[in-house]
Amino acid sequence: MAWQNLSFLTDAHSAEPLCDALMEQGALSASIEDADADTPDEQPQFGEPGSPTTPGWQRSRVLALCDADADVVQFLRQACAQLNLPQITEFTVSPVEEQNWVHMTQAQFEPIRISERLWIVPSWHDSPDPKAINLVLDPGMAFGTGSHPTTRLCLEWLEKTITPGCSxxxxxxxxxxxxxxxxxxxxxxxxxxxxxxxxxxxxxNNARQNDVIADFxxxxxxxxxxxxxxxxNILSNPLRVLAPAICALVxxxxxxxxxSGILREQAEEIIAVYAPWITLKVADVCxxxxxxxxRKI
Incomplete structure (x- = not known):
């Protein structure tokens, strides 16, 4: 056993303070998940900068990774005492074995078919269709691997829109x-x-890997x-603030x-914000x- 994983349920108000307290006690990492994920009670979190939300899940699961020889029960007791919270008596402690983390991470990313002629292919994979237009990417810290609906929406729009020689x-x-x-x-x-x-x-780096000349x-x-x-393809609040700058480039x-980066219920507001420069409409939904x-007139 290389590590131990401590798992327990709490509420949205206590989850983050408990994570901080467990880190102070010696946990190597601490994270929060929706305890109802993948069930009808799952609660998506769509908060973004400048948008007031009530963050967190009412039924939160805290996960803390600890050394193999750590007293995780004592960690939890001391964390609750430090925060003046009732002691948490229902929890699980499970072993975490050493694994090939690189291989596990790579296994999460398979080639993604966007259309008949457009694929996104992680660099360690062979393309399922060598004759297609293949975008070779290494999933990293930058947003945009093709798996998110907004990226797919933009790629599909570009395929319909880009003409030879355009900028x-x-x-x-x-x-x-x-x-x-x-x-x-x-x-x-x-x-x-x-x-x-x-x-x-x-x-x-991705441009070089794809033999593309681009100025980033x-x-x-x-x-x-x-x-x-x-x-x-960002988020609705930045899109509101940046509207004059973005439209000036067109x-x-x-x-x-x-x-994109816009939720269905945000669409009409964004359309209104951009109306002084460009008349927008919903091109697609995912x-x-x-x-x-x-199109700019």
Whole structure:
């Protein structure tokens, strides 16, 4: 046995303080999950910056990883005492054996078919269809591996929209997957912006891996530079704040814009925010997410 895993139920108010207290007692890590995950009572958490929410799950499961020789029962007792909480008497302690974590992580990512001609393929996999347009990616810390509905929505929109020789700007590029896809679909100039240095580095690495020339940066392009296609797959609150900056990148008289990272119930508000610059409509829906698109007049 390499480690021990402590698991118990608590409420949303106590879960995070208990995680902190367990870490102070000596736990190697502590996390919170929805105790009702994968059941009809599951509670999705869609909070984002600037959006007031009540975070956490009323039935929360705390998981704490501890050394093999740690007294995890004493850890839990002391954590409850430190927080003046009633002692938790129902819990489980299970062994965690040493494993090939790299292999386990890689096993979670299989090739993803986006369309008849577009695939996302982890670098350690052979492509199921070598003749297809294959986006080779290493899932890392940057957002965008193709598994999320918003990424799929944007890729499907790009496949319908990109024309040979057009230019594209990816606002909030993450892993660079959308810009890389645009290049492989025929765009001649692709650029991307992200405020996260790790995302920019990941996007540059992924572009090299795909033999794509792309300009990924922390900085916005010059004011005079406009693009035939602009895509932004971020979250609704940043999309609201950044509306003037994003729309300014779209070429007048025909430039196209697609936005995602938007929940179905947020769509009408985002459409209204962008109305002074571009008339948007719902282009597609996947699960609870939408992709909005429009053309600049």
């Amino acid at each position: 594209l700007f990816d606002y909030g590029c993450g892993s660079g997957i959308l810009a890389i896809a645009a290049s492989k679909l025929g765009a001649s100039e692709v650029c991307g912006l992200d405020i996260d240095p790790q995302a920019v580095e990941a996007a540059r 940066s922390h900085n916005s392009p010059p004011d005079h530079q406009k693009f035939d296609v602009v895509v932004a 070429r007048p008289a025909g430039g196209q814009l697609a936005l 699960e609870d997410w939408v992709c909005l698109s429009g």
